[in-house]
């Protein structure tokens with residue numbers, strides 16, 4: 001059968017991916033606040049409780065530590081819980097369970113107990129929300145051994161990566177760029193052979209270029225692609241890499257690119273201080289020192305709490321700040 | 333379970349308490365019926381005069397106006413979002429009016445009526461939902477804490493604040509100007525959070541002067557009460573070692589009387605109380621929510637009959653306690669408030685993009701100051717190019 005293409009937003013793609021995973025494995029459970037009848041505040045689980053029942057799509061009590069803690073128990077009993085944290089800023093009541101239990105149980109038991117848990121977190125800003133609804137906590141999880149951390153930037157990746165994350169026997173923090181949920185549509189071939197899909201823990205060149213390597217993930221990929229387009233009109237060729245996986249990092253394509261371009265900019269919404277950019281810069285300077293024409297530059301959120309929404313667009317790294325950093329790589 | 337084992341563990345509590353009853357069950361403390369009849373309760377009485385009832389009516393009307401005006405402002409794009417309190421006016425005005433100036437409130441994000449009682453300028457509330465700040469009023473000005481969005485977190489702050497009150501010797505002195513109570517507001521959904529349960533424990537073991545004021549509006553976004561508890565929430569207090577009561581949250585007289593008694597208990601040094609105000613969220617969770625996805629419209633129709641304001645109006649009118657002039661003047665005040673809010677909201681100044689750098693620490697760090705200066709220079713470069 002020829003592939004049948006469906007146009008989907010990221011929200012719909014994640015929904016379809018979750019559905020596929022639930023159809024494929026009766027042990028897959030969804031749990032979280034308002035994920036049932038409402039389909040989640042972003043509608044990512046829309047219709048799934050109706051089709052799979054309340055035993056498999058669980059509206060939990062309002063307690064994040066409870067959600068993750070009970071997911072641990074369910075995983076020990078052979079289930080594959082997919083937990084939804086309603087917003088990035090509400091993951092912290094569950095932080096202890098994630099960092100001290102989910103992340104360490106495999107190690108503690110010397111591999112006897114697996115933790116095939118996926119923790120889905122809508123993250124990032126730009127939606128005009130009140131406090132705690134626009135944060136980027138990825139580095140806190142990437143810093144924690146025992147967790148894997150990935151993020152999708154577009155509907156096609158959303159559809160496949162969520163299925164791959166659920167299939168993973170390690171716990172995966174799955175970050176979804178909420179600003180993109182209902183933004184762009186893309187063609188998805190749901191009949192494609194899963195084994196032909198790019199593996200989960202790999203990064204990808206999304207725009208080839210020769211002068212500067214621009215690294216991004218999640219919500220910043222779109223901004224960086226636009227920046228590359230704008231730079232092209234000024235005669236600069238920017239290579240954009242969508243990192244996709246933040247722990248483990250897939251640095252192979254990055255090193256290969258940097259050795260050609262000699263210039264690197266890393267962009268993320270998260271605070272710059274000890275953000276993913278710091279680790280990436282360190283690794284590049286260790287591995288590509290002699291190829292570098294300029295220091296690795298970071299464009300990130302400032303080192304303040306996320307601001308009130310009326311000024312969030314000024315706080316968030318945008319096209320201009322990315323272009324400014326690109327310019328600066330030529331000043332050395 | 334075999335009968336012997338069953339008996340060994342005592343009665344089945346779910347059977348004892350029965351299924352949750354839409355009307356709140358027989359334990360509901362009520363002093364003014366939905367039909368506007370004053371009734372007696374063996375333990376609680378409303379001891380203010382009818383002028384006070386008229387005052388409550390006015391308070392509830394103005395509070396509702398803040399709410400409808402803010403909802404409209406959100407629809408017109410002037411607010412990012414708004415958390416509506418429609419239907420919860422009696423719970424908030426009744427409890428808010430029972431407070432003394434020295435008492436201290438820890439609110440959620442929906443306590444607009446309590447904020448009003450404490451004298452917080454409603455424009456400060458709008459500022460948070462507009463996104464010009466994060467609700468940066470000075471809590472010391474009105475003893476009204478800042479809105480807390482992380483569910484349940486403020487209940488622990490209330491317990492801690494009350495522990496401070498104890499250490500300051502501001503409990504049980506008999507001086508009505510000095511003895512202080514602390515109120516923690518939270519919702520039915522919040523009652524599941526670890527923080528809330530821990531706050532019960534801290535308040536209980538310290539015998540702290542806290543009133544836990546739980547507005548059970550039946551819904552935590554799309555999740556009904558049954559997703560949070562198998563027994564009436566007020567009953568939970570017993571297990572933590574302090575009393576709990578359920579009051580008709582749509583009855584402003586009962587909310588006042590019960591909160592007043594619970595506050596007095598706290599101020600006297602008798603420790604915490606849980607007050608479950610049984611009410612209903614008549615609006616959406618927030619302006620971004622669509623309740624038709626998860627609840628029946630009959631439910632809402634049923635609760636409309638119990639409207640907290642209508643019953644007071646009926647009571648005042650039927651008993652000839654207020655004339656047209658009174659009702660007209662309240663309406664006029666509401667109109668005027670509406671204008672103030674509409675104009676004031678649109679005039680709220682946006683913060684400067686650089687201001688955030690100066691608000692992070694009490695003692696500014698060199699590195700953050702340098703980041704601010706770098707950003708200022710970057711912004712300046714656009715201005716000098718004439719692009720700004």
Ligand SMILES: Cc1ncc(C[n+]2csc(CCOP(=O)(O)OP(=O)(O)O)c2C)c(N)n1
Nearest residue numbers: 033090481482483519520521522551552553
């Ligand atoms: C820790 C945390 N988790 C999730 C949320 C998202 N959230 C906001 S309000 C809400 C429901 C709260 O219900 P309830 O406590 O009953 O109060 P109500 O909103 O009905 O007044 C949820 C889940 C949050 N704000 N904080």
